[in-house]
Amino acid sequence: MVENNLTAAEVIHMQEQYLMKSVEAWNDKVFVKGQGSTLWDIEGQEYLDCFSGVAVINIGHAHPKMVAAVQDQVTKLTHLSTLYRTVPMPLLAKKLAEIAPMDRGKAKSFFCNSGTEANEHAITLARIASKKFEIFGLQNGFYGRGGFTMSITGLGAWRSGLGPFMPGALHLPMYHCYRCSLGHKHYSECGYACANYLKIALKTQTSNRTAAVVVEPIQGIGGVVEAPPEYFKVLQPILAENQILLIVDEVQTGFGRTGKMFGIQHYGVEPDVVTLAKGLGGGMPIGAVLARSDVADTFPGPDFSTFGGNPVSCRAALAAIEVMEEENLTENAADVGSFFKSALLEMSRHHPFLDDVEGKGLLIGAEITLDKTKRTPAGNDILTQILDEALKEKVLIGRGGLYYNRIRFQPPLCFTRKEAVRTLEAFEKALSIAEKSAQ
Ligand SMILES: Cc1ncc(COP(=O)(O)O)c(C=O)c1O
Known part of the structure; x- marks a missing residue:
């Protein structure tokens, strides 16, 4: 698929050449369309947006109103x-x-x-x-x-x-x-x-x-x-x-x-x-x-x-x-968010790298650590791997924190429990791959 007669490779090349080097991109997908919690890239691939362009798209992408x-x-x-x-x-x-x-x-x-x-x-x-x-x-x-x-x-x-x-x-x-x-x-x-x-x-x-x-x-x-x-x-x-x-x-x-x-x-x-x-x-x-x-x-x-x-x-x-x-989006954020956070807390009990789940509503984060006792922050390679593996599952998640080692989940507030489950499954798969490859 092309947009403005451009392919993904051409867009990336232009960005590398004409944007300041300081402009960081978390992956090489080129997004062209959004609707609700869904995004499409220039190649027509569909993704679940669990980051909302840094907590901006609270009402979902392209809301008709x-x-x-x-x-x-x-x-x-x-x-x-x-x-x-x-x-x-x-x-x-x-x-x-x-x-x-x-x-x-x-x-x-x-x-x-x-x-x-x-x-x-x-x-x-x-x-x-x-x-x-x-x-x-x-x-x-x-x-x-x-x-x-x-x-x-x-x-x-x-x-x-x-x-x-x-x-x-x-x-x-x-x-x-x-x-x-x-x-x-x-x-x-x-x-x-x-x-x-x-x-x-x-x-x-x-x-x-x-x-x-x-x-x-x-x-x-x-x-x-x-x-x-x-x-x-x-x-x-x-x-x-x-x-x-x-x-x-x-x-x-x-x-x-x-x-x-x-x-x-x-x-x-x-x-x-x-x-x-x-x-x-x-x-x-x-x-x-x-x-x-x-x-x-x-x-x-x-x-x-x-x-x-x-x-x-x-x-x-x-x-x-x-x-x-x-659309009672605030109430939905409270409901789906508490479901999501409980599931993530439960997940943290079974995964050596996942710790300190925090947040309210649909603003949730968790620590990726190499050692829960010493609270050693996981490095850039592991965080990149988790984000990339989640992307392979077609789910966009974010990261942040003092050591850039915390995962951030902040989807549109119209997020459904079904979409939350899909995100949790994608994240758990990505986390397991990172844990296995670090052994
Ligand atoms: C809490 C907080 N304050 C201020 C800002 C700065 O906002 P902007 O990027 O719109 O200048 C941000 C951006 O992420 C933020 O998260």
């Missing part, structure tokens, strides 16, 4: 910038306020194009609102590829090229009990030492001018690592006492992904600001900062984003949220 909204808007008005009033942007802001995990009905939005931009903007807003400048990220956290977001990112591999890092960019220990950087075994024994560490960090690393802490409820690029149950409840009083804002990065956990509309809603606290992108646009590029109205109102501007609030992306986002609500 979103396609219709985009097609309709493209014929009417594609762009004007935020300097002119258009209809879809305030409609979307109103909808976000209605579903916001804080200051419901009143929270205010700023629209941009990506998660990076949303986090950069949220940091700027927090600095203006608090008149302070230090910002904490978390070890093992990923916040984007801009100057400040890269500086607070806690994954060395994703800080490449930037240096020196931004003054005022600081880190808290990761909340990853499996690899606790403070040397503890489990939150049940340590009393949330990672969250409480903020008290000592404020005294030792700051000049008492900390504006915000930026936290993901589940670290996605960090390999799907969940904040332990009381993490935010321990953190919040320390923030309140020191007038520090809580920015929750919902770029990956937002829009039903974790089995609730927002990941933070599992933790019983209300953030001051949330950052959104990925699943918000159902596949169209869009980012947003959603803030408590009193925090938002501290920023007099001027503020601007050329493509922020783009009418086509906003219409797509409105359609995507409508689909999530109409």
